[in-house]
Amino acid sequence: MPKPVVAIVGRPNVGKSTLFNRITGGRVAIVEDTPGVTRDRLYRDAEWCGRQFTLVDTGGIAARLDDPLVARVRSQAEQALKEADVIIFLVDSRTGITADDEEIAALLRRSDRPVLLVANKVEDFSDPAVTHEFYRLGLGDPLPISAAHGMNIGDLLDQVIELLPETPAGEEGEALKVAVVGRPNVGKSSLVNHLLGEERVIVSELPGTTRDAIDTYIRRGDKEYILIDTAGMRRKSRITVSTERYSVLRALRAVERADVVLIVLDGTEGVTEQDKKIAGYGHEQGKASIIIVNKWDLVPRDDKTMARYREAVQQELIFMSYAPVLFISALTGQRVNQVLATIDTVGAAASRRIATGTLNTVVREAVLLTPPPAVKGQEVKIYYATQVKVKPPTFVFFTNRPEGVHFSYQRYLENQLRQAFGFTGTPVRLIFRRGRER
Known part of the structure; x- marks a missing residue:
């Protein structure tokens, strides 16, 4: 079953991508001081206390609609809201409430989705006054965090988990x-x-x-x-x-x-x-x-x-x-x-796997049809082969002289495997190792 979706929204440059990277555990979203860097929705899976969900980083929602690209970014963010099961509304504790914040809050109140109001860039967590202003947005108690320093992220994720819908048991197909x-x-x-x-x-x-x-x-x-x-x-x-x-x-x-x-x-x-x-x-x-x-x-x-x-x-x-x-x-x-x-x-x-017996039937026929050329008068023997990996299909050939198998003969063996087994669209890797005849 699809995982529940948590969307991070807010005006430009409040730290959405920093929070996204902090939760997903790596530098996935682009973080830069220039407003408007994140344009499209960015999806990644995350997990907290055994619950898995998909986290979505969105472009900043700005009130200015005269720029066509800004308007389309807003449309993308609004579509993410429709998909989300939980919304994290990120605001900047340093700059306080802006006109964009108020417009986003009005949008979220109409979204019929659970919303967590989160005040980012908090430096003094002992001072409750840093978040008082944001009660005006009418979205409940603001939670102070510092995404850059990882402060209070655990408390935020605890609240996210509480709001996630229950998902039916079952395994998700391999996409x-x-x-x-x-x-x-x-x-x-x-x-x-x-x-x-x-x-x-x-x-x-x-x-x-x-x-x-x-x-x-x-x-x-x-x-x-x-x-x-x-x-x-x-x-x-x-x-x-x-x-x-x-x-x-x-x-x-x-x-x-x-x-x-x-x-x-x-x-x-x-x-x-x-x-x-x-x-x-x-x-x-x-x-x-x-x-x-x-x-x-x-x-x-x-x-x-x-x-x-x-x-x-x-x-x-x-x-x-x-x-x-x-x-x-x-x-x-x-x-x-x-x-x-x-x-x-x-x-x-x-992803195709070839049975060892079938593989060696093809290899023996290929070697009988065209034996590997000798090196300095010494015969090169191919004893047998086995597949050791998929994605890409990888085969190990055992021979008396691994260094003596010429590149052109390696290509010949690859072509014989492709002719016998297809392998359309995928590389085929051949590895030659020293071995003895079985």
Whole structure:
């Protein structure tokens, strides 16, 4: 069953992301003194006293609506309120009540959700006067905390647990984690929104709109997925803002924890050097991958364009020739329905286990068909193999001369395994160790 949701809301720069990081136990949300750094909803699981819940960090809610992006951030925060089971309303004890605080309080009183009023940045917990002003907001007793120093966080979480709804017993299905990565403005968020069927992440023509890696749970039939929309990854030489540096780091970490990586390309631009670096990171991490050529509706084409384009993409990304290539338009929805089915295929391939007997039948036939070349006149023997890991499928080959198995022969064995067992969309790792014939 889905975990209960706790949303942290408040005006910009009151310490929401600091509190989020304190509760989740790591530097997950971007923390910076510039107001408005957190734009989208950021989800992470948390636990306190044996109760699990999903914590949501939201963008600051500001009264100024003349800025279109501020208005959309407000809309995102309001949507988080609708999803939340408990709301933490964070205010700043140093600055006191502002017009934004009063507007948010009015919004929360209409939300029909349990609200905890929390005064952050408190320095003297022995002085009750620091929170008296906030009774005016009409949301009950304000709880003083210091998110930066971890003061009173336990008391806050105790109150959160008391307000959480009871969840039915039962195990939650194992969701497939899918990271959506690529350069800025290639259409990652548009793809995620189309898969979700709603605007769960902000879409803007302005490159760099998505700054955090955002987890979104979806279910299609009996299949469960967690889509991780990430910030666009620029070249290091073009990263000048510290916030964006954190975003790229977060995108890379999103790849590390994903089961499947969607590498989104701009079909109007082809494969760039940065695309190769982004794809290479997923490959090095051993992640199942799908290459998504987006904006296909904008590419002038004939009946041979797709075949030529696929060949060019596979040539540029030759190190991951195992990855399927999909041509879509996230704007019009063209072929987007193929994405989840392909995710299922490559996710299953990455988790596939091969019985040792079946594996060695294939290995013996491959060796008999093409024996490994001798090294300095000495024969190289492959005795047997076994699978030791999935995600990616990893095989250990036992041989009399591990150092004598040439790279080209390793590639030959990999191709034989792929031909026999599929492994569409996933890297295959081969390890050679010294052993004796069994």
